[in-house]
Amino acid sequence: MSESDVADAGFDEWLAAAAEGDAYYLECANGHGSLPPRRVCPDCGSTDIAEVELPETGEIRTVTVTHVPTPAFEEDAPYATAVVDFGPVRLTGQVVGIDVGDVETGLTVALEITTSETTGERVIGLRPV
Amino acid sequence: MSDVRVAGTGLTSFGNSPERTSRDLFAEATITAFEESGVPRDDVEAVLYGNFMGELSEHQGHQGPLMAEAAGVQAPATRYESACASSGTAVREAVKRIRTGENDVVLVGGAERMTNLGTAGATEALAIAADDLWEVRAGVTFPGAYALMAQAYFDAFGGEHEDLAHIAVKNHENALSNENAQYQRAIEVSDVLEAPPVSEPLGLYDACPISDGASALVLTSEAYAEEHDLEAPVAITGTGQGGDRMALHDREHLARSPAAREAGAEAYADAGVDAGDVDFAEVHDCFTIAEVLALEALDLEPLGEGISAARDGRTTADGETPINLSGGLKAKGHPVGATGASQIVEVTELLAGHHPNSDHVADATTAVAHNAGGTVASATVHVLEVDR
Numbered sequence: 001m002s003e004s005d006v007a008d009a010g011f012d013e014w015l016a017a018a019a020e021g022d023a024y025y026l027e028c029a030n031g032h033g034s035l036p037p038r039r040v041c042p043d044c045g046s047t048d049i050a051e052v053e054l055p056e057t058g059e060i061r062t063v064t065v066t067h068v069p070t071p072a073f074e075e076d077a078p079y080a081t082a083v084v085d086f087g088p089v090r091l092t093g094q095v096v097g098i099d100v101g102d103v104e105t106g107l108t109v110a111l112e113i114t115t116s117e118t119t120g121e122r123v124i125g126l127r128p129v
Numbered sequence: 130m131s132d133v134r135v136a137g138t139g140l141t142s143f144g145n146s147p148e149r150t151s152r153d154l155f156a157e158a159t160i161t162a163f164e165e166s167g168v169p170r171d172d173v174e175a176v177l178y179g180n181f182m183g184e185l186s187e188h189q190g191h192q193g194p195l196m197a198e199a200a201g202v203q204a205p206a207t208r209y210e211s212a213c214a215s216s217g218t219a220v221r222e223a224v225k226r227i228r229t230g231e232n233d234v235v236l237v238g239g240a241e242r243m244t245n246l247g248t249a250g251a252t253e254a255l256a257i258a259a260d261d262l263w264e265v266r267a268g269v270t271f272p273g274a275y276a277l278m279a280q281a282y283f284d285a286f287g288g289e290h291e292d293l294a295h296i297a298v299k300n301h302e303n304a305l306s307n308e309n310a311q312y313q314r315a316i317e318v319s320d321v322l323e324a325p326p327v328s329e330p331l332g333l334y335d336a337c338p339i340s341d342g343a344s345a346l347v348l349t350s351e352a353y354a355e356e357h358d359l360e361a362p363v364a365i366t367g368t369g370q371g372g373d374r375m376a377l378h379d380r381e382h383l384a385r386s387p388a389a390r391e392a393g394a395e396a397y398a399d400a401g402v403d404a405g406d407v408d409f410a411e412v413h414d415c416f417t418i419a420e421v422l423a424l425e426a427l428d429l430e431p432l433g434e435g436i437s438a439a440r441d442g443r444t445t446a447d448g449e450t451p452i453n454l455s456g457g458l459k460a461k462g463h464p465v466g467a468t469g470a471s472q473i474v475e476v477t478e479l480l481a482g483h484h485p486n487s488d489h490v491a492d493a494t495t496a497v498a499h500n501a502g503g504t505v506a507s508a509t510v511h512v513l514e515v516d517r
Contacts, residue, residue: 062278062284062383064276064331065328066276066327067325068248068270068327069270070265070268071253073268081268090378090379091378094267105280123267123268
């Protein structure tokens with residue numbers, strides 16, 4: 001967690017765009033997906049990278065319900081964290097709008113930026129559709 | 130490639146000593162290592178030291194020279210940070226230095242002070258081994274990341290929490306005779322299953338404890354050991370290192386550890402052995418599921434079958450390939466920066482016949498130490514062999 005109010009360029013713009021429904025991922029000339037900030041494709045080294053619209057929905061690949069959080073999520077626990085496959089790229093986020101005990105692998109979710117109940121910071125959220 | 134001799138080993142007890150500084154912990158481990166080795170401090174040409182969270186727990190950077198000083202050694206010193214694989218990485222660098230002839234005698238080890246941070250503070254500190262922007266800020270903790278892998282494993286290969294519980298039971302059993310272990314206490318499968326959840330499916334007894342402790346090794350060249358008539362029957366004969374994408378979500382398979390596979394393959398080839406030659410191993414069981422992933426990455430179990438190894442007795446002290454005879458991270462404890470070198474200490478003692486559990490591996494000649502960082506974005510593997 002950043003100690004100051006200074007933004008993390010690339011990441012904070014992405015969160016802001018995602019909050020407006022304009023989430024994107026980065027795609028290199030060879031079609032590899034990745035997340036910002038990124039100057040070089042981690043798969044192939046291509047520096048030809050462009051922002052591409054993130055698919056509307058993704059599928060949960062694995063999930064855990066965390067009961068012992070870091071201090072930054074003290075008031076949020078228990079919460080479900082999932083790895084979601086959006087096709088060209090995957091994201092890790094918190095599953096919202098569903099009882100944490102009902103979250104399971106294979107569930108289809110859409111990105112929805114939420115806020116931490118502990119810190120008020122923006123958090124990558126995932127809502128079942 | 131010439132072998133590297135383990136001339137002396139030292140460990141502190143692992144456990145709960147929040148008031149002790151890491152410089153004090155490391156000093157204690159080095160005193161034992163020097164005494165055992167018979168090597169004078171003046172002969173040390175480099176100090177390689179592993180530590181992960183010193184900035185957070187002790188407000189201390191630049192720890193290399195501090196630790197050389199604590200050990201009473203006048204030699205250039207470097208700190209290695211590679212999360213939980215910090216001192217495994219330091220050992221690998223020491224081996225390479227000795228093999229190239231750059232150094233004949235190296236002091237290598239590590240230390241970590243953690244319990245002074247408390248559970249919440251240590252959880253926060255450990256989490257920095259993950260991608261801060263894309264994992265930690267989404268609420269991923271270190272147990273949470275391994276829980277994600279455990280669930281992915283169950284979905285891919287089957288298995289259940291009870292299978293994992295047998296790993297914790299086994300490692301606690303192995304630690305009963307290890308006086309350096311944090312937990313010298315037997316547990317039962319029901320204890321694991323009934324423990325409070327940390328990150329489901331993992332509970333409190335699936336997780337290694339938060340620990341303070343240090344480890345040290347005096348490593349020498351073959352020539353130095355011969356010239357000085359050292360009693361050093363155990364050699365590091367193979368070393369390997371692997372890497373992977375930082376964030377778990379960027380791995381093709383969420384329930385595999387290719388970095389450990391790469392490190393293992395390199396170490397086996399380097400030593401001229403294969404998985405079938407391994408008589409026993411110390412693997413990085415920071416969580417029960419981590420032992421499963423390690424066994425499969427090292428080819429000690431086929432893919433998808435590591436989950437049943439402890440339950441079916443293949444990896445228990447009397448099994449065909451005993452795993453974590455020290456108690457592992459699970460019961461011995463996991464002072465992060467000390468762990469990699471401490472595994473080499475345990476393997477050396479087991480092979481040399483000096484370990485309380487040596488009787489279980491009396492005829493063993495070849496063993497492996499596997500050290501992993503983060504969700505195994507970093508891994509080192511070492512092969513050790515003993516003269517018999």
